[in-house]
Amino acid sequence: MNHSPFRAFKYAFKDFWRNFWLSLVTITVLVLALLSVNILVSLNAVSIKVIDAVQDKVDVSVFFKPNTQQAQMDNFQTHLKNLPEVREATLVPKDKALETFKTKHQDDTNIMNALKELEKNPMVDALIIKARNIEDYKRIIEVVSLPENQEIIKFQNYTDHQKIIDRVDSVSAKVQKVSLALTVIFALISILIVFNAIRVTIYTHRDEIIVMKLVGASDRFIRAPFILESILFSVFSVGLAIIILYMALGAINPYMVSFFEAYDFDLVSYYNNNFALIFGLEFLFVLLINAISSGIAIRRYLKV
């Protein structure tokens, strides 16, 4: 019977506990690296939500000519809703538009008096269009601007919004690029930090590794417990990072929820919904780095 796997686990556990402080320091370094990545993930989630919130404010409004029939407006609405780029297309009748206007300006006596002077409703029926993504407005505007649609359309407000749309699109793209670059940089820094931490751990065992070689242990026999110990480090560090992260989220989440009140966003839910993906990837990442670092660091001492 091959006892090596069991013995490797036994050595790994024993070494972990007998060098507890060294293990603790290594895990601390790993936890800090993971938390820095999680901070970036959180910032990324928040920035995406902020961008979504800004984008949600952007829309294109189409105002119909006064003699436009309801059926024509309904057809136009249906046509736009069928476009893959359109998320929402809501008809606002002129009566409702007037009510909304009155409510908005009820404290402005000049406007209210002016309205009283007018005999009929100055508003027109409108269609409020929201795109799925900011870059989809271009296509929507193309469709709205088609000659056949000019029979029923009095005017659009997309020209006024064009600059805003372009700016939001540009900022959004830049934020995503910066976010990606920062993630890559943090990941590289984390890799170096983890690699060094594991190298230090192996370095403290160098005499032991040399003795094991002199006593007749094979490279695999020596290497296996260190690789397994790196798995232990990964498990503990990810577990600890999750605990610390959720404690921190518990503290800041009320402020986050309050800030994004209208948009139903909170970081705890974000992490809960993506738990397996985020922490699964982090575990694999840390495990891979640990195992590779152990393998590389131990190699030089196996040359005896």
Added chain:
Amino acid sequence: MIKFRHVSKYYPPNTYAVKGINLHIQQGEFVSIIGQSGSGKTTLVKLLTAEEKVSNGNLILGGWDISKIYPREVPLLRRQIGVIFQDYKLLKQKTIFENIAFALEVCGASNGKINTVVPQILKVVGLEEKESRYPNQLSGGEQQRVAIARALIHRPQILVADEPTGNLDMANTRDIIDLLVKLNELGTTVLLVTHDRDVVNLLKKRVVVLDHGEVVSDQRVGRYVI
């Protein structure tokens, strides 16, 4: 048992650690290898344990020409030779029992065999009461006895001792040498590398003298003559 045939070890460009060594050690012999610092004594030990590779010549150990040994065979070789060192080379994070058991575990020995054999060997070296202690809780002499126990656990035909008493006082030195002599009487070939004059003169065994990497003297019943 051990045959050095024109064995040389050199380091580029032109430094010879040992040069043209011809030596034949029979089974059951007790041989002291002596010489000044830098004469090549430790290099001989390293060649025997394949820590260093032979540059020229043949080194035959029990019929196995280890001058051409492959890296994957080195662990097998080291399990067949018992080696003890001046600095004991014990695993500091393991107990005495675990240090000795480790030498069996690398061969894949069962827990049952380990639990039977290790207490026996601890009794041979007089440390049966201290199996749960760590190396730093033992004296120098006791640590060296643990190292000897570990070296003997495979019942090797050859025991190589590289300055085993270098860090020990007179009393412990005597104990260790007595132990080595006892093992030799039981049939183990012992190669003792030392520069302890008193030990060599007390033993009245074969003495090989090295100087600048070459054998300059080989006496059946020798004395420390440097």
